[in-house]
Amino acid sequence: MAKARIATVWLDGCSGCHMSFLDLDERLLAVAEQAELVYSPLVDFKTFPDEVDVTLVEGAVASEEDLHKIKKIRAHTKTLIAFGDCAVTANVPSMRNLVGKKAVLQHAYFELATLDPQIPTLVVPPLLDRVRPVHDVVKVDVFLPGCPPSADTIFAALVELLAGRMPDVPALTRFGK
Amino acid sequence: MTPEELTLAAEKEENGSRAFEHIVGVCTSTACLASHSDKIKKEFDAQVKAKGLTKSVRVKAVGCCGLCAEGPMVYVESQADAEKAAETRTYAHVSNEAVPALVDSLGAAPVADLACDTAQPFFTRQHKIVLEHSGVVDPERLEDSIQVGGYQALLNALTTMNPADVVDTIMRSGLRGRGGGGFPTGLKWSTVAKAVGDRKYVICNGDEGDPGAFMDRSVMESDPHRVLEGMAIAGYAVGATEGFVYVRAEYPLAVKRLKLAIKQAERAGLLGANIGGTHFSFKIDVRLGAGAFVCGEETALIASIEGRRGSPRPRPPYPAASGLWGFPTLINNVETFANIAPIVKNGAEWYAALGSGKSQGTKVFALTGKVKNTGLIEVPMGITLREIVYDIGGGPFDGHTIKAVQTGGPSGGCIPEAYLDRPVEYETLVQLGSIMGSGGLIAMDDTSCMVDVARYFMEFCMTESCGKCIPCRVGTVEMHALLTKICEGQATMTDLEQLEELCDVVRSTSLCGLGQTAPSPVISTLRYFREEYLAHIEHKTCPAGVCSGLKSGAVKAKEVVA
Amino acid sequence: MSPTMTEATVVTLKIDDREISARSDQTVLEVAWENDVFVPALCHYEGLGDVGACRLCLVEIKGSPKLTPACAIKVVQDMEVITLSERLQKYRRSIIELLFAERNHICSVCVSNGHCELQWLAQKLGVDHIRYPYLYPKVSVDASHERFALDHNRCILCARCVRACDEVEGAHVWDLLGRGVDTRLISDLGTPWGESETCTTCGKCVHICPTGALFEKGKSVAEMVHARPRFAAMARVRNNSGR
Numbered sequence: 016m017a018k019a020r021i022a023t024v025w026l027d028g029c030s031g032c033h034m035s036f037l038d039l040d041e042r043l044l045a046v047a048e049q050a051e052l053v054y055s056p057l058v059d060f061k062t063f064p065d066e067v068d069v070t071l072v073e074g075a076v077a078s079e080e081d082l083h084k085i086k087k088i089r090a091h092t093k094t095l096i097a098f099g100d101c102a103v104t105a106n107v108p109s110m111r112n113l114v115g116k117k118a119v120l121q122h123a124y125f126e127l128a129t130l131d132p133q134i135p136t137l138v139v140p141p142l143l144d145r146v147r148p149v150h151d152v153v154k155v156d157v158f159l160p161g162c163p164p165s166a167d168t169i170f171a172a173l174v175e176l177l178a179g180r181m182p183d184v185p186a187l188t189r190f191g192k
Numbered sequence: 193m194t195p196e197e198l199t200l201a202a203e204k205e206e207n208g209s210r211a212f213e214h215i216v217g218v219c220t221s222t223a224c225l226a227s228h229s230d231k232i233k234k235e236f237d238a239q240v241k242a243k244g245l246t247k248s249v250r251v252k253a254v255g256c257c258g259l260c261a262e263g264p265m266v267y268v269e270s271q272a273d274a275e276k277a278a279e280t281r282t283y284a285h286v287s288n289e290a291v292p293a294l295v296d297s298l299g300a301a302p303v304a305d306l307a308c309d310t311a312q313p314f315f316t317r318q319h320k321i322v323l324e325h326s327g328v329v330d331p332e333r334l335e336d337s338i339q340v341g342g343y344q345a346l347l348n349a350l351t352t353m354n355p356a357d358v359v360d361t362i363m364r365s366g367l368r369g370r371g372g373g374g375f376p377t378g379l380k381w382s383t384v385a386k387a388v389g390d391r392k393y394v395i396c397n398g399d400e401g402d403p404g405a406f407m408d409r410s411v412m413e414s415d416p417h418r419v420l421e422g423m424a425i426a427g428y429a430v431g432a433t434e435g436f437v438y439v440r441a442e443y444p445l446a447v448k449r450l451k452l453a454i455k456q457a458e459r460a461g462l463l464g465a466n467i468g469g470t471h472f473s474f475k476i477d478v479r480l481g482a483g484a485f486v487c488g489e490e491t492a493l494i495a496s497i498e499g500r501r502g503s504p505r506p507r508p509p510y511p512a513a514s515g516l517w518g519f520p521t522l523i524n525n526v527e528t529f530a531n532i533a534p535i536v537k538n539g540a541e542w543y544a545a546l547g548s549g550k551s552q553g554t555k556v557f558a559l560t561g562k563v564k565n566t567g568l569i570e571v572p573m574g575i576t577l578r579e580i581v582y583d584i585g586g587g588p589f590d591g592h593t594i595k596a597v598q599t600g601g602p603s604g605g606c607i608p609e610a611y612l613d614r615p616v617e618y619e620t621l622v623q624l625g626s627i628m629g630s631g632g633l634i635a636m637d638d639t640s641c642m643v644d645v646a647r648y649f650m651e652f653c654m655t656e657s658c659g660k661c662i663p664c665r666v667g668t669v670e671m672h673a674l675l676t677k678i679c680e681g682q683a684t685m686t687d688l689e690q691l692e693e694l695c696d697v698v699r700s701t702s703l704c705g706l707g708q709t710a711p712s713p714v715i716s717t718l719r720y721f722r723e724e725y726l727a728h729i730e731h732k733t734c735p736a737g738v739c740s741g742l743k744s745g746a747v748k749a750k751e752v753v754a
Numbered sequence: 755m756s757p758t759m760t761e762a763t764v765v766t767l768k769i770d771d772r773e774i775s776a777r778s779d780q781t782v783l784e785v786a787w788e789n790d791v792f793v794p795a796l797c798h799y800e801g802l803g804d805v806g807a808c809r810l811c812l813v814e815i816k817g818s819p820k821l822t823p824a825c826a827i828k829v830v831q832d833m834e835v836i837t838l839s840e841r842l843q844k845y846r847r848s849i850i851e852l853l854f855a856e857r858n859h860i861c862s863v864c865v866s867n868g869h870c871e872l873q874w875l876a877q878k879l880g881v882d883h884i885r886y887p888y889l890y891p892k893v894s895v896d897a898s899h900e901r902f903a904l905d906h907n908r909c910i911l912c913a914r915c916v917r918a919c920d921e922v923e924g925a926h927v928w929d930l931l932g933r934g935v936d937t938r939l940i941s942d943l944g945t946p947w948g949e950s951e952t953c954t955t956c957g958k959c960v961h962i963c964p965t966g967a968l969f970e971k972g973k974s975v976a977e978m979v980h981a982r983p984r985f986a987a988m989a990r991v992r993n994n995s996g997r
Contacts, residue, residue, distance in 0.1 A: 100862055103883050107860060112890040145890075150883055158882040162862030189877035191861025191868070484933065501930065506806035506826035659911065659930070659937030660807045666852040669935045670886045690885065697848045700821060701809045 019068040019177055021046075022054035023098070024088060026081040027108045027146060028074030031163040032099035033057065036071070038166035046170070049177045065091055069176055071098040071159075071169075075105040076147045080140035089153040094176060097148070097155045100162040100190060105148040116142050157181065161188040168192075193461045194469045195347040198338065205339035210271065212250040214298045216240075218286075219265040219327060221256035221413050222406070222445060223567075228288075229264035235291040236266075243295060252336070255414020257327030259284065259314060260567035267327075268298065284308035313583040314565045319546070319572045321554050322530040326414035326568075331449050334456040337417040343457070345533035346421050347468040349428060353536075358429035359385050362532070364540035366552030371397055371488075371525030372603065372629045373705075374551075374618040380522065383512040384430040387520035392432035394423050394474075395516065395523045397493060398439040398446065401485040402601030403652060405632035407556040408526035410568050412439065412446035415530070416453035420476055422529030424463060425536055427474040430522050435474060438493050440481040450478050485656035489704045490515075490523045492658065503658040504704035525630065527556055548574025551617040555628065559585050561635035562592065571616065578612035581635050592637040596720070600629025602649040602656075603709035605716025606642060625716040627709075641738035642721040643728055646714045647675035653710035664707030667698035671714065678725060679739045681732040688729060692718065767833040776829045783811050783824035786837060793837050794846055794875050796964050797912040798825040801989025802921055808912055810846055810875070813837045821845075847879050855886040856935065857893065858907040859965075865978035866966030872910060873965075889935070896941075898948025901971055902960050909939050909967035915959035922989050927953045939967075958988070 025033060033056060039046065053067060054060045063084075070092040076082055089095055100106040111119045120142070125132045149155055159172055159182075168187040175182035193201065209215065218224075218233040236251040257265050262284035272278040283294065283306040290306060297303050310316075320326075329336035337343070349358050363378025384392060396419060400408040412419060423435045439447050454476050457463040465473045479497050486492045487502040494516050496502035515521025531553060535543045546553050551573040557580065560566050564586030571580060577597050581587065588594050596606040605626035607614075614620050618628050636645065654668040674691045677683040695711035695718075702708045718725060727733045728742065737744030762779040769782075769791055776785040781804065786793045797808040806826040813824045816834035824837070836842075853859075853872060861867050875881075893906035913930065916939070920926040927950055931940045941947040960968045961981045969978040 097883065104854075104860075105888070106862055109888070109890070110858070110860060112888070113858065113892050148883070150885075151887070155883070160882055184882045185877050185880045189861075190859075190873055191864065486933075506823055508827075655934060657934040659933045659935065660805070661809050662807075662849050662852050662856075662910075663809055665911070665935055665937070666856045666886075666889075669889065670852065670855065673887060693848075694886075697845055701812055701845050701849065703806060703809065703823075 019050040020053045020064065020066065021050045021069050021071070021173075022052070022063065022067045022088075022092070023057065023071040024054070024063075024073065024084065025056045026072065026074030026085065026102070026149075027077035028099065028101040029107075030056075030073070032071075032073040032101075035099075035163035035166055036169055039170055040166070042166070042170050046173055046177075050173075063088055063091060067092045069094045069096065069173075071096045072102050072149055073098045075101045075108040076143065076149060076152050077108050078140040078142050082143065082152065085149060085153055094156045095149075095153070096157045096159055096172070096176075097150060098159050099164055100160055102149045103158050103160045104190060105146050106162060109146045109148075112145050116144055158184060159188065160184075160190045161192040162190075164188050165192070193343075193347075195344075195351055198343060198347055198462075198468070201335070201338050202341065202344075205335045209250070209339065213248040213271050213273070214250070215269040216249060216251045216294075217254040217267045217269070217327070218251065219255070219257055219263060220253040221410055223256070223260035224263040224265055225445070227264045229286075231288055232264055232266070232286055232291060235288050236295065239291055239295045245295070245298070249295075249298060252330045253332065254328060255326045255331045256323075256410045256568055257282075258318070258323070258568045259308070259565060261565055262308060262567075265308070265327075266294065268294070270299070280310075282308040282310050314567075314569070314586065317575075317579060317584050318570050319554050320570045321534050321546075322411060322418075322527055322556050323414070323568070323570045324534070325418065326410065329415060331414050331416055332452055334417065334453070334460060334462075337415070341537070342417045342533075343421055343462045345536040346424050346428075346462070349425050349536050350468050350470045350472050355385065355429045355431065358425060358536065361536060361540045362429070365535045365543040366540075366547070366550070367528065367531055367535060367543065368551065368618060369525060370527035370531070370555070370630065372600065372627060374628055377524060377528055380512060380524070381426065381429055383510075384432075384520050384522040387513055389520040391434070391519045392430055393516045393519055393521045394427045394430065394432045394435035395493065395497070395521060396423050396435065396437040396529055397488060397490070397523055397525045398437055398443070399481045399488040399493060400443075400526070400630060401440065401488050401656075402603075402630055402632040403649075404560045404634055405558045405601060405630055407558050407568065407631040409443050409446055411526050411530050411556070412437075412443065413449055416446075416449045417457065418530045418533060419450070419526055420453055420457055420463060422532035423476060424467065424474045425532050426522055426524065426529065428472050430520075432522065433473055433475065435476045436479050436497055436516075437476060438479045438481060438487070438497060440487075441483060447478060447480060454478070484658065485652075486658040486704070486706050489706060492704070493523070494521065503660040504706075506703060527631070546572055547617075548615055549617045550619060551628075555616060555631060557631045557633040559633050559635070561598075561633075562588055562594070562637040562640070563635045564589065573617060574615045576613050576615055577607065580616070580633065581612060585635060588635070588637045592639065594635055594637055595640060596636045596642070598626075598634040598636060598645065598713075599632065600627040600712070601632040602652045603627060603705065603712055604629045604632070605712050606636070606645065606720060607716075608720040625719050626712070639736055639738070641679075641734050641736040642717040642724045643675065643678050643734075644736075644738045646717045647672065647679055649713040650675055650710070653706065657706065657710075661701075661703035661707060663698045664702040664704075664710060667694050667702075668707075668710050670694055671698070671711065675714070678728045679734075679742075681728060681739070681742045683729050685729060688725060765829055765831040765833075767829050767831070767835065769835045770837055778829060778831075780829055781825055782813060782815075782822075782827050782829055782833075782835055785829055786824060786835070791837055792878075793824050794879065795825060796871060796875070796910060797914065799914050799918075799962060801992075802914060802917040802962075805913060805917075808849070808910075810849055812842060812845065814839060814842065843879065847881050850876050850879055850881050851884045851886055853910050854881075854884045855888050857889075857891060857909060860907075863975055864908060864966040865969045865973045865975060866908070866980075867976040869976070869979050870966060871964035891935070893938070896947050897971070898946035899950075899953070899955075899971075900948065901955060902947070902957065903969055903971055904939065904941075904947055905967055905969070906938060907967075908965045910965055911937055911939065912964060913939075914962045914964065915939070915968060918958045918962045918989075922992050923954060923956050923958050925952045925954050925956075928959060
């Protein structure tokens with residue numbers, strides 16, 4: 016039987032969920048027996064493959080780039096997992112929704128700037144007006160809340176998904192855990 | 193005043209009126225007042241005085257005569273004399289400048305330009321019980337009310353009936369609550385009568401809040417004594433000695449007239465201690481609402497009178513068992529109380545014979561929207577919606593067609609044109625997905641967008657939610673956002689699904705009637721006008737051309753199928 | 755013994771097809787909890803007057819077409835109560851989701867993370883994401899009190915604090931201002947908590963708060979543990995001696 020193709024992506028988040036993923040430690044080997052990591056910030060593939068079985072999405076949708084990425088990922092993923100609170104609820108990144116994009120940019124690029132204050136227009140992708148949870152933009156198949164979800168949670172969820180079953184999420188994790 | 197004295201007072205007033213050859217009545221209810229009818233009344237006074245007619249012409253301010261769209265309204269009642277029979281002339285669109293001509297026309301030919309045809313269906317199709325003296329009596333003169341039989345029913349009840357007889361009469365009349373729910377009034381009275389309590393209260397709910405509704409306002413402004421008399425009879429029937437009229441503060445004229453009427457009636461011994469020389473005492477006070485729609489809900493209203501935050505509480509216990517300050521309390525709406533005196537006077541059978549099905553008597557409606565004749569009407573139960581809209585209302589404006597009729601305000605629903613031949617009955621309107629409601633009746637034509645209508649009512653519920661329970665507090669905001677999204681052409685079918693799901697949640701789980709019925713305008717428009725929602729969502733088109741930013745005009749049948 | 759205690763009779767009823775006996779002055783919610791039947795509730799708290807506001811404890815009662823809040827209805831003989839059905843669970847999840855959508859609940863940075871009834875109920879009821887759009891209201895934090903703070907971002911308007919302060923402490927510092935989604939918890943007449951002339955700094959409101967809206971200053975993420983059992987004991991003492 017062919018190995019399942021797994022990807023992980025990192026949108027607007029702190030990378031803590033990916034750190035937690037690395038906390039699988041030796042269990043990574045168990046996962047690797049059944050699955051192949053085809054795209055991830057942890058490995059060196061440059062483009063998102065055409066066919067992925069399971070994608071773990073960390074982070075909220077906050078910029079034009081995030082929006083572009085998540086739509087593409089959705090189109091090429093069978094089972095999309097909102098991975099961690101930022102993906103599930105927009106979490107800490109969404110706190111800027113209270114003051115608005117303009118105020119955030121003003122603070123970051125003018126009030127805190129020491130030299131030549133300006134809002135960058137090149138290289139840095141433009142921010143969306145609002146930070147949104149992933150399911151607000153594309154269909155999500157599994158929600159895995161937690162800040163971050165523990166390694167045990169990730170492992171249990173992956174085991175179930177690789178076996179073709181839906182994990183019992185509320186038994187594993189909750190918001191903020 | 194004893195019953196004999198009341199009869200004498202009525203006769204005296206009648207004779208006094210007969211001494212005048214002409215009586216000029218100027219409507220000074222809110223709608224006509226807004227067109228400065230108070231100045232017209234003053235102008236009549238001045239002209240009559242200047243022309244030396246004060247002995248033969250009496251000018252009086254009266255309440256609403258109904259055809260608000262044609263105001264200011266004036267009527268002239270002339271006595272029969274050797275040459276002519278008695279006659280009543282009605283004038284519409286009267287202005288200050290027209291007054292001299294109208295005074296000159298007394299006893300001569302009428303002023304044709306201003307004449308209002310009272311033979312038109314607007315007047316002839318109505319049946320007035322609640323409003324029988326509205327537009328006839330001067331609401332600020334007790335004597336006027338006494339002349340037309342005011343307080344006779346009360347004194348009759350006090351002297352010839354025992355309380356149980358009164359309850360029985362109301363029970364047999366088939367009268368149902370006119371505030372919207374339609375609970376049998378007699379049953380409510382008998383529950384309060386049987387409840388045990390050291391004290392009992394009667395409350396008149398005058399916190400009319402539906403957008404476009406002004407039935408209770410008009411009754412309180414035009415014939416306040418009728419309401420007070422009904423409350424006193426209720427007090428006698430259920431064993432209460434104190435009553436409150438709860439009026440919203442936005443009705444200053446009603447408040448003023450009610451307060452004046454209470455003072456007048458107390459001075460005449462028709463309210464207060466030992467009414468009519470009997471052992472029955474009943475005191476009425478006015479309490480003002482502070483601008484919250486939810487205070488029309490009975491438990492919130494009671495909290496507000498008690499001086500607490502006006503938010504509802506779970507029932508049971510019902511106010512009939514534990515109401516104001518924990519005592520058994522009878523709460524009825526203004527129009528319900530206004531029906532009491534005629535029922536007691538004319539008998540339960542007389543009332544029960546009016547109407548159809550399980551809906552007896554008449555109903556007052558504030559007819560508004562896209563019809564020619566807007567105003568206040570009273571119709572027998574069982575009349576069809578079509579008769580109201582096309583005959584009384586005069587039908588749609590030229591070049592337009594009626595699309596739907598909305599009853600029950602933010603708690604009600606839209607009934608499409610195809611069902612206009614159904615009778616106005618509590619059960620029928622519920623079957624059609626609406627409710628009788630308190631009497632708001634809005635006609636809508638082809639220029640009304642049903643999604644926009646639903647959004648409008650949801651906005652109302654959202655801002656009027658008291659915030660106590662979660663589904664109403666947050667659910668209405670989420671539903672309003674979804675409806676706005678649909679109106680703006682931004683919505684998807686998933687949004688529509690979510691809207692329908694929220695309708696169910698808010699309806700089934702909200703604490704009080706406001707929340708439980710808040711989704712009704714959405715549910716009923718989805719039931720009859722789903723294609724308009726789909727046109728907004730799938731074709732980014734507003735068929736009525738109301739929603740800006742969307743294409744207007746009909747979606748072709750083929751596109752809808754696709 | 756209070757007069758209601760002596761007048762109460764013993765009744766038997768069915769909760770989810772289980773025969774249960776109870777005193778007639780008990781509410782359905784009290785009896786359910788006493789018998790370890792799970793019924794969610796946020797505005798109810800033992801020792802406080804019930805208001806029926808959160809709608810989470812709605813149950814089905816045989817013979818009644820409408821759902822009934824278990825906290826606001828007394829048990830009667832032969833009553834048949836259903837506390838668990840697909841419909842009820844669906845509504846409960848919706849209500850929890852509406853609460854999360856209403857204010858700015860960021861569990862990961864909350865003082866009450868791990869000690870929050872809203873967070874716990876979400877997990878218990880299987881709410882793993884919020885389907886309704888977040889409203890993101892801009893609300894304030896009142897940190898003017900020397901020992902405590904109020905963060906409106908986390909307030910669910912259950913009014914437990916209002917009742918605890920009024921009914922148990924007798925100070926009535928807290929109340930609600932405004933209506934609908936704009937309703938706000940206020941101290942005194944809308945003045946900052948730190949300037950309150952009525953607050954006794956007893957901390958009952960803080961410990962009865964189901965979320966992290968009211969908390970002790972100096973507590974960081976996940977450090978605000980509510981001393982609830984202590985409160986229940988105080989309420990019992992007060993209520994019994996008051997009668």
